Amino acid sequence: MLVCGRALAGLAGFILLTAGAIWCQDVSSPETILRHAVELHQAGDIAGAIAQYRAYLDQVPDSVMARSNLGAALSHAGKFPEAIVEYQKALELQPANLPVRMNLALAYYKSSDIAHAAAELERVLAERPSERQPALLLSDCYLRLGENRKAIDLLTPLQQQTPADKALDYMLGTALVRDGQTARGESLVDLILRDGDSAEAHLLLGESRMWANDFPGALAEFQKALAINPQLPSLNGYYGTALANLGDDAGAEAAFRKELAMDPNDYPANFQLGKLLLRTNSAESRPCLERALRQRPNDAATRYQIALLDLQDGRTDEARTALENLLRENPNDVEAHISLATAYYRLKRKQDGNKQRAIVLQLNSGKHADLAGGTSK
Amino acid sequence: MRVGLLALGLAALAAGAAQNDQVCAACHAKESASFPATPMAQALFTVDSCAILKNHPDLQYQEGPYHTEIKREGDRSIITVTRGAETFSIPILYALGQGKAGQTYVFQYDGAIYESRASFYNELGALDTTIGDIGIKPQSIVEAAGRRLTPVDAANCFACHSHGGSAGGVLHLDSVLPGVACQSCHGQVEKHAAAVRAGNVAAAKLPHLADLPAEDTSELCGKCHRTWSQIAQTGMHGPNTVRFQPYRLTNSKCYDVDDQRIRCTACHNPHDQLNTNLASYDSKCEACHSTALHTKVCSVAKENCVTCHMPKVDLPGAHHQFTDHQIRIVRAGESFPN
Numbered sequence: 001m002l003v004c005g006r007a008l009a010g011l012a013g014f015i016l017l018t019a020g021a022i023w024c025q026d027v028s029s030p031e032t033i034l035r036h037a038v039e040l041h042q043a044g045d046i047a048g049a050i051a052q053y054r055a056y057l058d059q060v061p062d063s064v065m066a067r068s069n070l071g072a073a074l075s076h077a078g079k080f081p082e083a084i085v086e087y088q089k090a091l092e093l094q095p096a097n098l099p100v101r102m103n104l105a106l107a108y109y110k111s112s113d114i115a116h117a118a119a120e121l122e123r124v125l126a127e128r129p130s131e132r133q134p135a136l137l138l139s140d141c142y143l144r145l146g147e148n149r150k151a152i153d154l155l156t157p158l159q160q161q162t163p164a165d166k167a168l169d170y171m172l173g174t175a176l177v178r179d180g181q182t183a184r185g186e187s188l189v190d191l192i193l194r195d196g197d198s199a200e201a202h203l204l205l206g207e208s209r210m211w212a213n214d215f216p217g218a219l220a221e222f223q224k225a226l227a228i229n230p231q232l233p234s235l236n237g238y239y240g241t242a243l244a245n246l247g248d249d250a251g252a253e254a255a256f257r258k259e260l261a262m263d264p265n266d267y268p269a270n271f272q273l274g275k276l277l278l279r280t281n282s283a284e285s286r287p288c289l290e291r292a293l294r295q296r297p298n299d300a301a302t303r304y305q306i307a308l309l310d311l312q313d314g315r316t317d318e319a320r321t322a323l324e325n326l327l328r329e330n331p332n333d334v335e336a337h338i339s340l341a342t343a344y345y346r347l348k349r350k351q352d353g354n355k356q357r358a359i360v361l362q363l364n365s366g367k368h369a370d371l372a373g374g375t376s377k
Numbered sequence: 378m379r380v381g382l383l384a385l386g387l388a389a390l391a392a393g394a395a396q397n398d399q400v401c402a403a404c405h406a407k408e409s410a411s412f413p414a415t416p417m418a419q420a421l422f423t424v425d426s427c428a429i430l431k432n433h434p435d436l437q438y439q440e441g442p443y444h445t446e447i448k449r450e451g452d453r454s455i456i457t458v459t460r461g462a463e464t465f466s467i468p469i470l471y472a473l474g475q476g477k478a479g480q481t482y483v484f485q486y487d488g489a490i491y492e493s494r495a496s497f498y499n500e501l502g503a504l505d506t507t508i509g510d511i512g513i514k515p516q517s518i519v520e521a522a523g524r525r526l527t528p529v530d531a532a533n534c535f536a537c538h539s540h541g542g543s544a545g546g547v548l549h550l551d552s553v554l555p556g557v558a559c560q561s562c563h564g565q566v567e568k569h570a571a572a573v574r575a576g577n578v579a580a581a582k583l584p585h586l587a588d589l590p591a592e593d594t595s596e597l598c599g600k601c602h603r604t605w606s607q608i609a610q611t612g613m614h615g616p617n618t619v620r621f622q623p624y625r626l627t628n629s630k631c632y633d634v635d636d637q638r639i640r641c642t643a644c645h646n647p648h649d650q651l652n653t654n655l656a657s658y659d660s661k662c663e664a665c666h667s668t669a670l671h672t673k674v675c676s677v678a679k680e681n682c683v684t685c686h687m688p689k690v691d692l693p694g695a696h697h698q699f700t701d702h703q704i705r706i707v708r709a710g711e712s713f714p715n
Contacts, residue, residue, distance in 0.1 A: 247527020249546050280545045338606045345592055345634050353634065357605070361628070364612045365715050 030059045034066055041073055049073045064090045068100045071107065080111035098124055102134060109137065112265040114144045115297050132158065139171055143178070144267060145296050151175035166192050170200045174207065182208045199229035206238060215245040231262065237269035249276060260288075267295040275305050282313055300326055304336060311339060316346045334363050400570045401559045408648040409559075415650055417557035419475040421538040425452035426555075427472040429480050429497055438495040438504035441514075443521035445495045445504065447482070456484060456493060458522045465518040469493070471553075473538045478697035481507050483534070484523060490531035490548070491523030498696040511694045537601035562586065562597065562647065587642075592634035598641045599623040614715035619690045625702035628714075631665065632704075638664045658683050 037052030053070035057063060067090035074083035087104035091097060105120035118141035124134045135154055142151035155172040162168060169188045176185035186208055192201040206221030222239040225232060240255030253276055259269035274288030286309055293302045303322055310319035323340040327333060341356035402409035412418050424430060434449035446457045447469070457466040467484045474480040478500075482493035494515065495504040507524075515521035526534065529546050535553055536543035540561050542553030560566045563583055572580035589597065596604055603621040605628075618624055623641065626632060632639050644661045645651070652658070662682040666674050675682065688707055689698035703714060 247529040249529050334612070335610055338609050342606065350634055357609075357627070360609045361715065364609060364614060 030056055041069060046073050046077050062093055064094045064097060071103060075107050080107045083107045098127055112294065114141050114295055117141050118145060143175055146299060148175045148179040152179060173204045177204060177208045177211060180211060182211055197228060199225040199232045203232060203235050203238065210242060215242050218242040219246065233263060234266060234268065237266050241268060241272050244272060244276060252276060265291060265295055267292050271302055278305065278309055282309055285309055308339060311343060316343050319343050320347060332363055334360055401566060411649045416475045416477060420557055421555045422472040423555060424454050424469050424472065429476045430454045430472060436504045443515065456522055458518050460518055463518050465522050478695060490526045492526055493523045494521060500696040508694050590635045590637055591640035594640035594642055595623040595627060616690055616692055616713050619692055619699045619701050622702040629704040655681050655683050
């Protein structure tokens with residue numbers, strides 16, 4: 001996301017806590033170890049700092065500052081799961097420590113656990129509602145989670161405060177288009193284009209065309225965006241989606257792979273590539289869909305595709321469970337009923353399968369008869 | 378020993394040109410002898426061999442301002458569309474369909490496959506709008522000639538009308554061979570034949586389609602004739618569904634996913650021509666409905682069951698009556714059951 005890098009740079013200020021209160025002590029004293037850890041950390045010896053923080057925490061396990069600094073060092077080393085553990089321990093000791101919670105959110109975000117990042121950012125914002133950077137990062141999380149309405153609610157007041165912020169316009173425009181508010185979204189595109197042609201604007205216009213099922217129109221916009229900035233996050237994913245909808249599977253696959261080479265956790269590219277490969281290469285389809293699900297843990301579309309994959313791979317009972325859960329959430333999902341019928345037949349539950357098919361026929365014919373205790377055909 | 382002898386015969390045939398079917402014929406002589414005459418084997422024609430195009434050397438069709446002509450020129454047939462002074466002309470690549478109901482043509486233009494907007498209908502002995510294009514107005518002379526297919530649609534089209542040219546959703550025109558062939562249903566026949574040649578009985582095993590229950594047979598035939606799931610997913614209903622026999626059959630009250638007596642192949646032998654003697658299907662109904670089995674029998678007639686229970690339905694625009702495979706008691710004046 002356009003805003004993300006800037007937001008992260010600003011938030012990096014939360015990371016290193018100082019050890020100004022450390023007094024010079026004996027070589028082997030805990031305070032000396034901590035001071036040494038901070039010096040190593042500041043000098044860029046991350047591995048050394050991590051070892052010293054751990055040594056200090058062995059002796060002083062309740063030090064919030066050391067836990068937080070260890071978390072920051074681990075994050076710096078890309079060891080996000082370990083960093084998350086340290087931040088969580090620090091927060092157990094000081095639940096109201098917002099910088100630590102912000103760092104925890106960042107660690108989740110960087111490890112592509114967007115749902116948890118969003119949860120932590122919501123807690124930060126609940127305490128500091130006027131903080132702009134957590135709000136922008138949270139909006140980005142909402143967009144990634146497909147929670148467009150929440151992103152709109154968060155970004156609209158910010159946009160009113162700073163109407164000239166193109167990055168913010170872009171995020172809000174994206175949320176609006178994805179929420180189906182294309183006219184309002186496109187009005188923000190005009191603001192972005194006021195200062196000249198921009199890949200972001202064409203991406204947004206393309207998304208808007210896709211929303212209206214105008215795939216040739218979307219493709220044309222994405223091609224314009226690609227000509228300006230082929231590295232724009234999510235662009236290749238959307239370009240591939242337009243190609244897939246126009247029946248160019250080979251072109252779509254190449255585009256999704258380009259997107260994933262830049263961002264292996266991009267939700268649309270993982271979801272679409274997983275869906276595309278479902279029939280031809282289930283071994284590669286599954287990790288794509290699982291990555292997509294990690295980005296959007298409750299996403300019904302991804303869960304449905306994984307259920308289809310399970311059906312195809314003979315994991316019929318897993319598919320049945322997933323489809324039953326999906327139908328509990330949305331009883332009118334025709335595709336899920338169709339696939340559940342197949343699952344039941346394979347599990348030799350003929351009457352249940354027949355019942356699912358009867359429901360499909362009723363849903364398709366627009367009838368709303370009471371299906372309770374429905375019989376087979 | 379038997380496998381060894383078969384292997385010798387297969388090895389000799391394998392060197393020939395149209396290898397697969399000939400190789401299969403070495404062991405499966407009966408099926409291989411009758412299959413070429415089936416509509417499935419004749420699902421696609423090259424232009425030089427297409428009887429309809431040869432027998433109708435000058436087909437004409439007028440649609441609004443567009444005039445379409447399919448004219449024979451030697452071994453080729455050319456589609457020409459004119460509108461005033463504007464003309465678009467292109468040779469036909471293949472003819473799709475045996476022509477019992479109709480035949481549609483494809484051509485290649487601008488790097489894509491196009492499906493002709495005009496099809497030949499047997500009942501008319503002439504061209505009319507291709508069924509999928511009814512109600513769509515062409516926006517250009519090229520669109521009046523045909524509808525541009527997406528790469529996936531083109532591959533799917535050839536996957537059911539031909540063999541050898543469509544793999545993994547990608548069309549390879551250079552290797553297209555006309556019609557459905559053994560491998561279309563039976564899968565990896567080359568592997569099977571090679572294993573037979575090598576005397577490797579275990580590796581020679583192919584899925585035994587004759588053992589499939591009704592649902593699996595519907596899924597197999599439905600790959601081209603459309604499965605219940607495919608049609609249900611579209612939400613399509615009304616007489617348009619009558620073309621999709623596995624879907625209609627599945628909606629029959631007597632359909633049972635596990636019962637081989639109601640599967641497609643209980644009535645149709647895919648290796649042979651369609652049996653048009655309707656009385657010959659009575660025994661198929663009697664496999665379930667008979668006094669001997671103490672099951673429900675028809676109180677109206679004792680023969681020609683399908684004439685009442687599987688009525689012919691007019692599909693608008695298709696100029697052909699399709700047998701409705703939703704087996705049922707048809708009531709006078711009832712609407713088409715979905």
